[in-house]
Amino acid sequence: MQLIQKSLLLFLFFSSFLFGQNVAPVLQATGNQIYCPQTSLPIVTNMSITDPDDVGISAMYIQISSGYVFGQDVLTLTGVHPSISASWNAIEGKLTLNGVSGNPTYIAFIAAIEAVVFSSTSPNPSGQRVFSITVGQANYLVSTDHYYEFVPNIGINWNTAKDAAAASTYYGLQGYLATITSMDEVQISGVQASGAGWIGGTDSETEGVWKWATGPELGTVFWNGTVSGSSPNFAFWNTNEPNNQGNEDYAHVTAPGVGQPGSWNDLSATGATSGAYQPKGYIVEYGGMPGDPVLQISTTSTITIPQITGTTNATRCGNGSVTLQATANLGTVNWYTTATGGTPVFSGNSFTTPVLSATTNYYVDALPIGCTTPNRTMVTATINALPVTQFITPTTVCQNTSTTLTASTTAGVINWYDSATSTTPLATGTTFTTPNLSVTTTYYFEALNNNCVSARTPITVQVSIAPVVQDEFIGICENTGVTIHAGINNATYLWSTGATTQTIIIWNAGNYSVTITNSFGCSATKNFTATLYPIPRIDTVLVENDQITIVPLNVGDFEYSIDGVTYFSSPQFTITEGGLYTAYIREIHDCGYRSKNFVVVSTPPYFTPNNDGINDFWSVKGLQYYPKATTVIFDRNGQLITTLTQNNHVWDGTFHNEKLPSTDYWFIAEIPETQQIIKGHFSLIR
Structure with missing residues (x-):
């Protein structure tokens, strides 16, 4: 590096000697340092300026070109420097060192630069600060090695600004409307610039396709679409921009106070005639163009504020030690038992605690010993009690x-x-x-x-286990008591009737229950459903010709018989032969029976009085059981043939002892007991 620098100086010296040109100075600074909060720190540890044809210059410029925090960071010239005055621009983060009169020597500027200190009012600053030291007013950005300059010109249109920027040079560097491709450039050319204005972006060629129209990025697309579009690389539009209201095809850095600092909006080529959207100038970028000279008119130094970048708490169950972790962006992690003050109990990324019986907080920072901070980072060793x-x-x-x-x-x-x-x-x-x-x-x-x-x-x-019980259905015959049994021995009993015995006698239909409790004190309830079965009674026996119906006096589950042997569920029977019969009714659950005699009257359709012992006589069968009954028989002419009574209840087919001929005869039978009159006819067959 030193060989290259010496070769460059020799080249510059002989070039100025041969061609009589003013050679730009070469600036070099050293001093990448660590900053302690709430202190002042020189921005360099050593500064050198080499100029083969000049011994001094009118001004030098020192800017916080990266990491600047407005309202907190300050550059201050300390000490006595009779030939140099200092002015601080908080907007740009720039300290200007001017000659009081004439051009102070480089030696005086070196002494002044070495006396410039950085300080922050923040009790807990973070990050990194890059200082650019340059001989020109343009803002220098170390990450691009470019220079940025705002040129005020109220109302200038975009095309005029583009031409003016292209006609500008800076120590031999070709100018162009700025092409902003990173947040570093946003900060240095917009946020920390002295004004806002045109930059080199446009979609005038194809609506919605934004390209850089200037500089080394000429033709590069950086945005597609409008508000909801996207960038293939980098863009920093303000909120709700670009909106293309009124054929707005040109990119412009928004005025201070409009949206996000340093962000962009789209305007027409002329912009507004007044107000925040009236162009106030343009931003020229220098560097990166073909044929640009190699310059060292700027140099940089850096200070870093050590910062904890990550921590890992630890937890254990019960008493013991745990291992806590912490990392920092720079320096060594120091572990403390207090949030402020004290001395470290350990230094390093991994700290194993002593045996702990309760949750304990430790505190870490990465500052050099002797630096203080009110905001150490807490790392917790959590001790959770084992439950009993x-x-x-x-x-x-x-x-x-x-x-x-x-x-x-x-x-x-x-x-x-x-x-x-x-x-x-x-x-x-x-x-x-x-x-x-x-x-x-x-x-x-x-x-x-x-x-x-x-x-x-x-x-x-x-x-x-509770007593095992099964409900029962009980039938009770009328006027008869039934004993019901709890069914479990060696237990206590409580009946729904209030009884406490193992059995009870019931007489009536209904629901009964008994709670049975065994020797373990476990109970079960047994339910009884009792149904009363009535004793059957016959009301009457209906006789209609040969159809017999036994009519019960009461309702129940009954069955019926006319021989006392075979019973049927139907009370209806057919009897073709007149005579005295007995009707039977019984309850199907053996709850008794009843019987009743009845008479069936029948009239034979013919008789054959031929003394063969079969059908030799005709009578109304069954009338013998009705003492008052009479039957009169007539021939077809209505002549009375005979009258049958209880004492003379059959006819042998004669009249005055003379056999009557075979023919039909008519009869009328009257039964006073049943108030019946039976009429009909029959045949005499010889």
Whole structure:
């Protein structure tokens, strides 16, 4: 490096000697340093200016070109410098050193620059500050090695500004409307510039396709679309820009106070005629063009404020030590037990604490020993107590009932589980109510305190079996008591009637129950449903020709018979032969029966009085059971043939002992007892 610098100086010296040109000075600064908050620090440790054809200059410029914090950072000239005055521009972050009269010597400027100090009013500044020291007024940015200059010219249009910038030079560097490709350039050319104005972007060629039309970036697209568009590289439009209101095709750095400092808006080529959107000038950028000379008219130095960039807390369960981590952007991490003051207990990125019994905070910074800061970074060693648990032994419960389990812990919360290995809690809290249990069951609980878990503890609920009962349906015959039985021995009993015996006698229909309690104190209830079965009674027996119906007097589950042997559910029967019969009715649950005699009257359709012993006589069968009944028989002419009574109840087919011929005869039978009159005819067949 020194060889290159010596060669450059020799080249400049002989060039000025041969061609008689004024050679630009070469500036060099050293002093990349660490800054302690609330102190003042010289921006360089050594400064040199070499100029083969001049011994002095009228002014020098020192700017915080990167990392500048407006309102906090300040550059100050200290000491006595009779030939030099200093002025601070807070907007630009620039300190100007001017000759009081004439051109102070480079030696005087070197002494002044070495006496310039940086300070910050912030109690906890951060980051890095880059200082550019240059012989010209243009702002110098070390990251691009370019120079930026705002040229005031109210109302200038974009095309005129573009031409004016291209006609500008700076120590032989070709000028152009600025092309801004990074936030560093936004800061130096916009935020820290003395004014705002045109830059080299336009979409005049294709609407919505924004390109740089100047400088080394000529033709590079930096934005596609309008407000909702996107950048293929870098753009810094203000909020709701570009909006293309009124054919706005040219990029402009917004005026101070309009939106984000240093951001852009689109304007027409002329802009507004007044106000914030009237162009106030343009920004010229120097550097990067073909044929530009190699200059060293600027130099830089850097100060860095050591800063903690990351921390890692640590946690453990129970007493012990933990390892805490911290990293810094520069320097060594120092560990303290207090937020301010004191001496480090350790230095390094990884700190293992002593044995701790409680949560403890440590504090870190990366400042050199002797620097102080009111805002060290806290790193916490968290000690979570291991829970200690206990529980209340549950009492024995009866089958199909629930119980509430109770446990406690010295720290954290209690979770309940259904197994020793399950991961999903049944419930959380100091109590847990089980579902109804049918068998002896074991549950488990553990305490959780900030990821510290106690041992999982079993709690067993003993379950006693309740008496096994089965409900019954009981039938009671009318006027008869029935004994019902609880069915379980060696227990206590409580009936719904109030009785406490194992059995009771019931007489009436209804619902009865008994609660049976065994020797374990477990109870079950047995239910009885009692139904009353009535004794059957016959109201009457209806006889209609050969159809017989037994009519009960009451309602019940009855069956019927006319022979007393075979019973049917239907009360209706068919009897074709007249005579005396008995009707039977019985209750199907053996709750008694009743019977009743009845007479069936029938009239034979013919008879054959031929003395063969078969159908030799005709009579109304069954009338013999009605003493008052009479039957008169007529021939077809209406002549009375005979009258039948109880004492003479058959006819042999004669009239005055003479056999009558085969033909049809008519009859009328009257039964006073039943108020019946039966009429009809029959045939005599010989």
